[in-house]
Amino acid sequence: MKHLQYCFLMLSLNLFSQNISISLDESTTLQQLFTEIENQTEYKFAYNNQIDLNKKLTEKIAYKDIEIKELISILNRTTLFHFSVIGNNITVKSKSKTAQENYTLSGIILDDLNQPLLGANIYIKEEAKGAVTNENGYFSIKLPKGNYTVIISYVGFKEKTEQIALFSDKQLNSSMEPGDQTLEEVIITQNNKAVNIKKPQMSVNTLNMQEIKQIPVAMGEPDPLKSLLTLPGVSNAGEASSGFNVRGGAADQNLILLDGAPIYSDSHLFGFFSVFNADIVNNLELYKGGIPSRFGGRVSSVLDVNQHTGNDQKLKGTGGIGLISSKIMLEGPIEKEKGSFMIGGRTSYAHLFLKLADNDNAVQFYDLNTKLNYRLNDKNAISFSGYYGNDIFNIGDSFASTYGNTMGNIKWEHRFNEDILTHLSLFYSDYKFNLNLNSQSYEWKSDIISYGLQYDWKHYLSERIQLDYGAEAIYYEMNPGTLAPKDESSAINFNQLNKKYALQPSAYIDVNHKISEEINVRYGARYSMFYRYGPQDINTYANNHPAIYNPNFNIYEEATPTGSISYDSGEVISDFNNIEPRVSLSFALNEETSFKASYNRMAQYLHIISNSQSPTPVNMWTPSGPFIKPQLLDQYALGFFKNFSNKKYSLETEAFYKDIQNRTDYVDGADLIGNNNIEQVLLNGKARAYGLEVLLRKNTGKLTGWLSYTISRAEQRTSGNTSQDPGIANGEWYLSPYDKLHNLNFVTNYEYTDKWSFSANFSLQSGQPVTYPNGYYELGGLHVPNYSTRNENRLPTYHHLDLAATYTPKPNKNKGWQSYWVFSIYNVYNRQNAASVRFTTNEDSGINEARRLSIFGFLPSVSYNFKF
């Protein structure tokens, strides 16, 4: 049978590839042309009643023995009609009309809870064209007038088909019904998991909440930030360390945005938990490279976290009870179908148990999140996002510390017309650190406070060209430290370190350009400026070298200031500006395979100056100024992307190289906290990183998951101020503390039954670069280990396997109280991974020893999660 069909196909191909001879002058009508061709060939013309058959040809046609396809293409060029061969039909459309009468079909796609769907696909069957919704569920597409079949689809929802007649601009709003498989409520993926082949954006790690909740974690609290570590190019300094490192970058080089506003500290309890409560996060994207122009201010990455939008139909709740912390999120309408609220809270309660055990120490964290939304009309909507979180430490009565972020952001969304969508936002964000040393009767405070105004425009010019442009200004006030005596008895004098003021305005434009079906490009630039303002007294130094090398002792010393310049309030101390070009390109070989390339330059004007392995709560942001230049990054990335087996699997591979100028390095033993003249212990250096990332995902089926592997190198080089002084590590390239040569992660989830699913996570990575002693000596009765070149050794290889089982007692219950249990074991085979190895003398025996600190051993946990 198959064979027969094949023969028939061959035959018909022969049949229809026959040639004709034709000779028609200008006065010939369409009708005559059609008849001539139909007489000579087997083709039949198909057309609708809008085609005027009496219309004359504009040019003479005379060809001998011409292939029909060639003739069609000539007709397409020379006549006012568009011809195309479909089977043995030749369809005819009016060319001029399609060019002139385009209408816009736009609308908003919502889920069953009236949440906007990001990344829903709109497909126009007749035109074989599509559009994708943005974060507000909005889409827009230009089409010639006519009748269309619109297919709306989204993972986890039933496909929806609508018939529309488009004879003017039209609005199509649609709500989607959940699919047959009930997935978790919070899944709002940026796209389905397969790679977006044609989008120029590359180097993005995306996780949806369902995936995040499946990854087994220490202490059972799903953590959006920690989950990112399972994807290529992302690592951190180890368990219980805050911050994360992207492609060999430092933790302070990540821009962390919560609903568009920057957050200055990303973790609770020194990194045991991130500040992102999994129940309130809608989706998160980590841009590692090819960063769009609308983002700026940090050189390594942008983590864009969006909070969940409240349900505007009915009151709902989600929550979880864990061993360490519990959380709850409530959402509901402010006004049905117009406005909604979301409010979430989370707190740890270990301190309560300690109180019961009569222990004075308390370690606690909490956070509060909210999002309010109100749609005024079709064109206007306003929203408010807020975050407030703190860590609290009380150690006996002697030591009390509180620190955390506060953020508030008011956003106005306005649609000027079908083609222009704008967002105007005003935000406040701060990070405050407070330490009370009651035993010494003093208090230490430091903070960073920022105010920002941002205006973003999305402009749809044509189906081929869309623009993103806008401007932003952020004003910063930084207090590096206030030291105040608590009472008369304190031996400490009041001391205020120099406060710092800065303004960071910027403007950007990105052009999303579809050059052809194969080539999509996004190009643009960001222009960023930075102004440091007084009042401040700035020291001056001989040769402008605040740190000077003493060749006798081979050490860097703090230079004595030669004087100081006093700047008044509002006076500019230093200013910087940078043009940051950004280009990304995708070249699709076919529907399932593409190459992508990108280049981006980024400037960073705020820095955390820290010499600990990962940022500590005490570390403060320091602005660029007379002695600290802005960090400048150039990154190049090249990638190969492929979906296969009908998007069941996807492969993403990328190679990157990046180069950072003006990465500050600190001299050995530098005092960085409470130092008013921090420039005296800093040296100006460089950093570079390069590597290869591979991500293989299985996207569908009962067994899903991914395997990610990164091989990379991160290095720093700090030469001295002059040719005489050696800089750090003799001015040679040395490994950054966040260098991870190999980093392998394997994450998998298996849906065994409706009630039970199992997941596993395996991580294997090179140990962190550290410095080990090459001997010891005695001085003043102490054993002093002597450390040689920085970061020449490595901690032992780090690996662990984690397992989790999720039990849903009533999987088919879709209303009322629904719940599930998560049982997990972190570090199943109890690997004692080294968080650090320190070298010290045993207090009892007086013998030198190496002590390995490991944080998480075998660690079982359980959590109960619910929604209603």
Next chain:
Amino acid sequence: MKTLYKLIKTMWTFAILISINMFLISCEEVIEVDLEASDNILVIDAEILWEPNTSGNSQKIYLSRLTNYYNTETQKVSDAQVEITNTNGDIFTFTETDEPGTYQCNDFLPEIENTYHLRVVVDNEIYTATETMVGTPEIIKVEQGKDGGFSQDDYEVIFYFNDPEEEENYYLEDFQSDFLIYPEYGISSDEFFNGNEIDFSFSDEDLETGSTVDIRFRGISEQFYNYMSLILETTNANPFATPPANIRGNIVNETNKENYALGYFRLSEVQKKSYTIQEVN
């Protein structure tokens, strides 16, 4: 400011360790690490201390070498020439005692603010260092307390002194007791408490009624303060900080600059006190 930094840093280390311990999840174990064999770098530990109302004639200087980390004894350096000269041109010669690597002099003349020059010859290479003797304020009183340490119920020994207002001061104190294998050091500058009455304290969970604590309190130079801060940072071994590399002191090899020596030559007036913990009623 450096004091503050150190204090905050130490506090954080404790805070982190306490919070980790609270969750009962961390563990610290002694492990064997393969370490490079050391270079035989010369180490000069020359601390001249003069207690007021004593002659200060007898002083000791120790010469040793950088030693493999796991060796229990450091290598001593014998047969060296060691001498100190002052600005008056007096030469004080140190001769090796029965204890290898220990060099003693019995005619040293201490004088605050005088500048001293150290000269050491080892293997035909000359090492020198220059430093001024620093004065120390008097300890006005010593007392005991019972709310020391993080548990806040350890015994503590507290001593008081008046910080001179008109100058920048740097201090180094150490405490010794039977239960301590090596002295417990504290270091500070007066930046945040200039001109005030200051108290420094020592507490330990092993302190008990009858324990005697020996206090040595000295004023030091700014440069030695910087050096000793690094040494103490290294010996405190904070698990979360990068240790300072290649801490070089004030010793210069005049013969061959590349072949540098470790250690420090410093001179201070010292205030000594002994205190025995009393029963509290």
